Amino acid sequence: MLTVHKLVFNPFQENTFIISAANGDCFIVDPGCFNSEENQRLKSFIEENKLNPVKLVLTHFHLDHVFGNQYVKDEWNLLPTGHKDGESTLSGNERACSVYGLPYIPSPPITHFLEDGDKLTLDGEVIKVIHVPGHSTGHIALISEKSNWVVAGDVLFQNSIGRTDLPGGDFDVLEKSIKEKMYLLPDEMIVYCGHGPETSIGNEKFANPFVHL
DSSP, X not given: OOEEEEEEETTTTEEEXXXXXXXXXXXXXXXXXXXXXXXXXXXXXXXXXXXEEEEEEOSOOOHHHHTTHHHHHHHHOOOEEEOGGGHHHHHTHHHHHHHHTOOOOOOOOOOEEOOTTOEEEETTXXXXXXXXXXXXXXXXXXXXXXXXXXXXXXXXXXXXXXXXXSTTOOHXXXXXXXXXXXXXXXXXXXXXXXXXXXXXXXXXXXXXXXXXX
């Protein structure tokens, strides 16, 4: 079984996830660590739990989900992986930081692209990649059927959905992603969201006020 750990970082209160296996190997997903104190929190968590980061995965490329990419590369020699359609978002983050009045932290380039249907493995357990655009064009989610969870980024939140007013956002596309990808997952599956608390597929299918069946 794989375990999902959550750390909350940066002014946007973004959820960074560490997916760990019994052998200590782990994926770092959406590192939002924003300054030296937050970088140290990530490092301390990994060291205290005797974890070995083996992959850096991005659900999408908005600034709050990639602040820590350079730190992860420097500390563990991992380069970001994500969907090819996210490159334009990544290249626009310098301007986005200026709009929000935040310092720009450049990210290393994406070195390996993930596509809908790809399968990653962590200690022999499969993590499936699905493409779920709408909040941003190059947005993916990570599914572990065995461990019964999906790391959903900013597609679906507890009783809410991702913004669609940012560049690359489209409500109709997001609604389609949720209905045709997310809502086909088992009702009891845990949803780890890019912001805020966890939820379940069943709860959102029947209670989400923005996208419902």
